[in-house]
Amino acid sequence: MGIRGLQKFIEETFEQFVEIKLRDCDIVLDGDSIYHQMYDRCKLICVFGGEYDQFYQCCMDLFESFKKWNINALVVFDGAQLDDRKRLTHVNRANGSVEESMKKSDKLSISPLLLRQTFISVLDAMQIPYVSPLGENDEECVSLANHFNCYLMATDSDYFCYNLHRGYIPFEKVIRIPPENQEIAYLTAQLYHIDSLLKKFEGLRLGTLALACCLCGNDYIDSSLTERIIRYMNDNVDPRRKLHSGKHWKIKNLWNAMEWMRNTNGIDEALDDLLTKVPFDSSNELKIKIEKAFICYLEPSDTLIYRFSTSNNANLNLKKNPVFVQLAQSYLSTLDMNDNQLKDFISEISQNIKSKCNHSLPLFLADAVTDLRLPTTFIDILIHRELIRKALIEVKDKLSVFSYAIPIILPCFASLLKWDQELNNSSIIIHRRKADKLAEYKYFINNHDPDIPELEQIWTTMPIDKRQDYRLNHLK
DSSP states (O other), X not given: OOSTTHHHHHHHHSOOEEEEEEOSEEEEEEHHHHHHHHHHHTTOOOTTSOOHHHHHHHHXXXXXXXXXXXXXXXXXXXXXXXXXXXXXXXXXXXXXXXXXXXXXXXXXXXXXXTHHHHHHHHHHHHTOOEEOOSSOSHHHHHHHHHHTTOEEEESOGGGGGSOOSSOEEEGGGEEOXXXXXXXXXXXXXXXXXXXXXXXXXXXXXHHHHHHHHHHTOOSSSOGGGGHHHHHHHHHTSOTTTOOOSSSOHHHHHHHHHHHHHTTXXXXXHHHHXXXXXXXXXXXXXXXXXXXXXXXXXXXXXXXXXXXGSTTOOSOGGGGSOHHHHHHHHHHHTTSSOOHHHHHHHHHHHHHTSBOTTSOBOOHHHHHHHHTTSSOTHHHHHHHHSEEEOOOOSOOTTSOOGGGGGHHHHHHHHHHHHHHTTOOSOOEEEEEEEETTEEEEEEEEOOTTOTXXXXXXXXXXXXXXXXXXXXXXXXXX
């Protein structure tokens, strides 16, 4: 996840962290990165499908310690992929999971299937507020943390590039278990702030830092696309400041990229200069891709704060802690918007998300996804008609576990395609394991069947038993 090698660069090249006492404060948590890291941190294995009871207790212990030291937490989960910029990244990760699942070891790094839901059940038990944006969560985590003037905690190197006002706490640098026979009055953590990195490279700015990191490769930019640019920066750094050898090549590339960037007059000049001196056949296309990648760090999306509006009753899980509700409404009160305008703005966000057939995402679906009452899979299907599924711990010669879910989910997807008025290509693609490879399967869906209920009817008026009957009839 994130920028290749950046955390190691920061940890090994120079000390960037400040130890703090963690108590009596507010924290925004990147939910997906936290629960994955929690499973590893608790030294649980996945070869038997997942140690959910132990994982549940580990998570309970974490939030109990937060409660003990008066730490208010708000958890933000990942949403759907609203564009295809990370498609190749997800396919590569799914391929990697298939390779990992074939290894004969009890130390496999594969997340159990129900890890997220187990984590959410802990949040419900502890009354911890949580939410999901319609798109990816890292930018929204940053925006909320800055609105609330609080720390952000995660395990993702992208956060080293964001201008977080209070700073970023890597989850693995939180010490939450006190030494034996010793009473402590706080948790300890290591805090990072972007200013400390900018001071190390005098002249480096937020924009040129983001550009340097993107060029070295993140989830949107494969480093193979910018290999010649990286080589150019390595060759044109002041020899007195150049990092030559003795470090991993990723660390060397990041160091020399930041050294080169610190002597430029800004992000536009730097990018134009690089694309002029390192010609490409399609430099305009590459420039657009790079600009889309680094702008996320400078202007993070900011939609979730509006869901704290008193006129929004769709996100009950978001409003469990009055501390965050009060902070959010204090900010919203400074805006020149009344409750109805805030409600319209929330609706407008979903309207701006277009399906494959260019229909706006229905608000009831957006509300359900942001409140985690529905998985983001529904949005992925509406936009891309494609699902990419990682492998679990499975037997090579047996069917993928996801193959057994196909008859259950296809009727749901039929309703989605019917709502989207798909006329030309009523099919979806699912990438899943086949033997020891990632395979692509196409499923044709009869979305013109008159027995398929309307999407809004299923969600708003159809009783649960009728929904179950609908699925069972298709299974027969």
